[in-house]
Amino acid sequence: MATTASLKIEDKEYPLPIMIGTEGEKAVDTRGLRAASGYVAYDQGYGNTGSCESQITYLDGDNGILRHRGYPIEQLAHYSDFVETAFLVIYGELPTATQRKEFGLQLRKNAVVEMQMQKILEGFPTSASPMAMLSAMVAALPAYYPHLATNNFEKDLKNFDFAAAIAISKIRSIVAMIYRYIHGLPFVYPKQNLPFCENFLHMMFSEPYQDYEAVPEVAKALNLVLLLHADHEQNCSTSTVRMVGSSASNLFTSISAGISALAGPLHGGANVAVMQMLQSIHDEGDDGTRFIAAAKSGTKSNRLMGFGHAVYRNFDPRAKIIGEACDTLLTRLGINDPLLNIAKNLEQAALKDEYFVSRKLYPNVDFYSGIIMRAVGIPMNMFTTMFAIGRAPGYIANWKEVASNPKGRIYRPRQIYVGATKRDYVAMANR
Secondary structure, X not given: OOOEEEEEEOOEEEEEEEEEOOOOOEEEOOOOHHHHHOOOOOOHHHOOOOOOOOOOEEEEOOOOEEEEOOEEHHHHHHHOOHHHXXXXXXXXXXXXXXXXXXXXXXXXXXXXXXXXXXXXXXOOOOOOOHHHHHHHHHHXXXXXXXXXXXXXXXXXXXXXXXXXXXXXXXXXXXXHHHHHHXXXXXXXXXXXXXXXXXXXXHHHHOEOOEOXXXXXXXXXXXXXXXXXXXXXXXXXXXXXXXXXXXXOOOHHHXXXXXXXXXXXXXXXXXXXXXXXXXXXHHHOOOOOHHHHXXXXXXXXXXXXXXXXXXXXXXXOHHHHHHHHHHHHHHHHOOOOOHHHHHHHHHHHHHHHOHHHHHOOOOEOOHHHHHHHHHXXXXXXXXXXXXXXXXXXXXXXXXXHHHHHOOOOOOOOOOOOOOOOOOOOOOOHHHO
């Protein structure tokens, strides 16, 4: 196999190294192109640009494959849980029994949010975006843990284990606090004896003098939702974490930036758009049939949410898993959700109708995650904060790769300038 590619520009050829990943992914290394030729590679939105080498997640969108550290997402979803998968994503291997116990202990020990930080949250209007509150609260963590956030890779990596546990546990607790603050409810402290998801539900939904006790099906469903979002390669928010981290910013600051990127409706807010679409179909007295016909005619194509994906050209493997789990959860809870029936009709159309198949418009993970969270009792305005809890391990692992790379450099993309050429200043009186 060739080890170099050749690019011909103005009758001159420039050899470019070829890189091959462990799963056979091929890339042309253009890092030396500008120095050699004066040209840069243009790729708007970086959709065909490899920005880094990573050992965390392998994604093959053409074949619907997703693996974390080599483990298929289907196996992790069936056999693992969120905390164990978080450990795997961050540290590269499944934990031993001792490591799993210690990791869980660190998450429980660091679940309490300091009283002064609670006051920061109470300074926000209750109408504020939950994601804005979450990003700001995570951005404040360096002020409370300055020894873990020195903005020096060598120093911060020495305390990485502690900082990682704080990030995962506190993001969960802060999300529960945001929910209660918005609804005018007193904050609920975590319990040391509860597992990760059960503790979150306890902090979120407990009533005065009556603790919330999650039924196993609900805790299992929430575990699955978080696990399926643990990492997803170089998406918008994860690449944001890497970019900010490349400046030697600490873990908390970098995660806060990622959360801000996640807040966008084209990224973390996608499952909200799905629920709004399904609700709109239901409100119109449709079971999805009329909507499908309208979508195919192009009159409502802008409302077709939860179908297709930026990288998957096949069925999103997470959608298969979460679709089955959604059905199981609602059946066991005795919930007859009309939105699920509509979602099923849309899914069947996507699998069988030539219009959808030819355009590879298969349901993605967002298509079902909102229905599960609704069944759990999480309101729509909190959906994206749940995404942030799940994605925290991926943010942490990617920051660690940046911080641990001795040959790393600050991320600094180039541009193609298309603005005005040189012109002389004109005094205001002469304009």
